[in-house]
Amino acid sequence: MVVGDVTTGTDVLIVGAGPAGYVAAIRAGQLDLDVTLVEKDAYGGTCLNHGCIPSKALITATDVAHEAANAEEMGIHADPAIDLSGMVAWKDDVVDQLTSGVEKLCKANQVNLLEGTATFADENTVRVSHDGEGQGSETIEFEHAIVSTGSRPVEIPNFDFDDDPVLDSRQALSLTSVPDSLVVVGAGYIGMELASVFAKVDTDVTVIEMLESILPGYDDDLKRPVKQRATELGIEFEFGYTAAEWREADDGVRVVAEPADRTAGDDEEPDPLELEAEAVLVAVGREPVSDTLDLEAAGVETNDRGFIETDSRARTNVDHIFAAGDVAGEPMLAHKGSMEGQVATEVIAGEPAAIDYQAMPAVVFTDPEIATVGLTETEAKEAGFDPVVGQFPFRASGRALTTGDAEGFVSVVATESKGYLLGASIVGPEASELVAELGLAIELGATLEDVASTVHAHPTLSESVMEAAENALGRAIHTLNR
Amino acid sequence: MVVGDVTTGTDVLIVGAGPAGYVAAIRAGQLDLDVTLVEKDAYGGTCLNHGCIPSKALITATDVAHEAANAEEMGIHADPAIDLSGMVAWKDDVVDQLTSGVEKLCKANQVNLLEGTATFADENTVRVSHDGEGQGSETIEFEHAIVSTGSRPVEIPNFDFDDDPVLDSRQALSLTSVPDSLVVVGAGYIGMELASVFAKVDTDVTVIEMLESILPGYDDDLKRPVKQRATELGIEFEFGYTAAEWREADDGVRVVAEPADRTAGDDEEPDPLELEAEAVLVAVGREPVSDTLDLEAAGVETNDRGFIETDSRARTNVDHIFAAGDVAGEPMLAHKGSMEGQVATEVIAGEPAAIDYQAMPAVVFTDPEIATVGLTETEAKEAGFDPVVGQFPFRASGRALTTGDAEGFVSVVATESKGYLLGASIVGPEASELVAELGLAIELGATLEDVASTVHAHPTLSESVMEAAENALGRAIHTLNR
Amino acid sequence: PPRNRVFVPPRARRLARETGIDLSSLEGSGPGGRITPADVRAALDDGTAGVARESRSPETNPA
């Protein structure tokens, strides 16, 4: 790529190299499209640099230490010392391997990589400005564009991520010494994952949540084991409060939180809560990055939450401009973005691709993990099905018992009449991996009978998937059938 | 059940309460059959008491300690102390939970449980003798029988399991102090699993194997990472030797091993090998238990290896007598036995059941794990297919890197023309769980396209399954396609 | 195809056994050409594609 104030052309221009953008770009290369990928920050986007990967690295590492420290029952006596700067250096090394891998894969697939910030000039042109090294900017004309600019953490009033003791998830994932104490604002999946990471290295963690429970949107029976283990880890919860402001305190911050649902004119003014800690992590949600690239110049519309709306071909309101990933709406998950990115590219290449999945998995990497795919029982009823449900508790699983972690269950939802699988939810060990089989089952239109009569290896956790299906059919072996 | 010298009757008599027999019995209860289950030793059989479960418990526990001790790269500094007697007590507790669970499930399903040793009197009668408590014996008449008497370890000349320093797998799983050194005879899956367990608690392990490599029957590329990690763990290998005899030595045994393929009359007599160790574990295979229950009296035939041959309905040569599990032939795996036991029961109940699986999974719980299902590439060619293969290395998996263990790969085999999945093999983290999705895929008649276009959650190891399928189609994202 | 391997989900295999339909004689109408339970039922209604009822006597092929 030539830089400087010149105009070049490309068939497919992709803005943002997160899991939506770089996957779209590699696929474009495979389909022999002339493709240019613009990234202002780091290949791999939020996911590889500041999200999925670093969080999972720290979750796994702190687990290794925590498990060993708590395995006396197993005859193991250990008192691991944690060097958080070493752990974070290891995590950074994992990230580097993956991001440089992405760069190499892009190059190997003939993707033109361009570092810089893209803004739309009109509906066929972007300007890309290069910061640093004063390299100016350039203009690129495109036939098709994919907008995959991702999302950023929502800020709340009075909590500015530029202030030292106020952390967003990205900063929290790069701390180099273990804080003695931490206030986490928000009990969504990011808040809960990070709360567990720090609790496992002995930080005193308090979670403030506006609503009355953790992980809004998940069924109570899925949340229960997570809430319980969090409590066992020493995490304290203050439900029904919102963080209002913070002051400097002796060893960090004093966070002031107010009751969330104070009705105006309430007689008794409820007391605000004051919590002291070394730092405060704000994880109250993420919002699309759609306001910094002059989408209007291209005529691309966003909805009232700032998301770009797309059709089943990943197309925006402008025919030749597509959107994929977090910027294109919920669920804001990496694999959903990658899928949309691939669909966008394939549609551009003239293939009959469409966003037509039956079941989108979602995983919460708490302890224990939660994984869901397809419909819950309630959703199935709302959708007009007369669902049957089967469940299998991990405490009846030989494999779960041999790992010392037998909390949770596998639950499957299917149609009454023919037993077609509609959904599944799992809380427990390796939920994130077990959900894959059920996702495939749903996509293929498999029935309970199909899953139940497939031989599963013993002793594995995946047998619990089979037994949940058998339970729905009234013939589980290792649990009582209703 | 009335005991003493009386005659009672039962519709279905099952001999042996391992995973074949107890599963058959529970299923019989569910199908409202009058069923009696005779067990001479312990509910759950070899698998729960001395096999799958205890071995996996010790593998997991020693892993917890070993991982923590070797996580300096992750910033974790630990020096765990192992109390093997505590570990074994925990393992026994897991076993107790499961075996008492089996007993409860049998009772809840109206299975008549009878403790004692069964021998056939004729083709409709067994005698059950009760040892201990001098309770004599009783005679039971049956309409149908299922023989599920399992298997026992093969003994080799001069190595008697009754001698103190000579161990079978069962004894090795119950040691209460860590041996300084151990000779393992046999590099099959049981030998290799136990060699790793002891190497991880710092026993000096030497494996003697008659053949030239570990894990006979597995492809070289699957064995390679296992062999390498074993070597890193300090396990030494002596290939091409057979254990000939042992003598008492200062701190245990001196094992004499001779070159395996010494040709008679060879000019130069090759030197035997002498190895000293605290104990010697003999794990050279298992043989069916078919010679201790007077099968002849019932007219049931065994083949030259002692296995009872059965048809696709799990029937022996005698129409109303069935066999299931290890005694009914290879593969000697718990889930294969449970499946056969269920088929036997369902056939007895008049259901159209049959042993008609397309793919039987097999797992080796070494470090890393190996899991296979269906056909290998070579087997597919031999069967007349023109197979395509796709592979994905775990070092390209974000999730694998975040666990610190990215050795190995997922490999899939499919038909050339339509891409129907025929088989899969995996070596690497959680191979035992990942194989489940591929087993289901094969049973469902799924294609590469089906697996490739199912959304898999990020970041998970199961994405590697999807990418292997994509690779076979020439469109993997995170690895180069051939 | 080799060994007359059919790519059929378990539920259709079971239905075929129940009804005595020979799966290798069927054309699949499912995705990827898979044989579905509906194909088995259609063959049964047809009466043509079914071929012989599966024999009840022991088959020799072990697992």
Ligand SMILES: Cc1cc2nc3c(=O)[nH]c(=O)nc-3n(C[C@H](O)[C@H](O)[C@H](O)COP(=O)(O)OP(=O)(O)OC[C@H]3O[C@@H](n4cnc5c(N)ncnc54)[C@H](O)[C@@H]3O)c2cc1C
């Ligand atoms: C702590 C944390 C943990 C998470 N864990 C998970 C998880 O386990 N699983 C999961 O599925 N999801 C997880 N997520 C969410 C996941 O990170 C996002 O869904 C995913 O990154 C979205 O991908 P994307 O490609 O749409 O956007 P992003 O990954 O955000 O990438 C967008 C890219 O666009 C670039 N960009 C933006 N504007 C411009 C411009 N004008 N010019 C050039 N470049 C631009 C940005 O620099 C960025 O690199 C997590 C998120 C966080 C914060």
Ligand SMILES: Cc1cc2nc3c(=O)[nH]c(=O)nc-3n(C[C@H](O)[C@H](O)[C@H](O)COP(=O)(O)OP(=O)(O)OC[C@H]3O[C@@H](n4cnc5c(N)ncnc54)[C@H](O)[C@@H]3O)c2cc1C
């Ligand atoms: C160390 C080890 C690890 C293993 N790991 C695995 C693994 O991870 N996965 C796997 O799939 N397989 C594993 N196996 C193999 C697995 O244990 C067997 O395949 C399984 O136990 C076979 O089940 P079964 O019911 O046929 O027989 P068994 O489990 O052997 O049970 C047979 C039962 O019959 C009883 N019996 C015998 N004769 C009589 C009689 N005459 N009267 C009354 N009762 C009688 C016995 O006491 C016994 O309880 C392992 C085996 C070992 C030794």
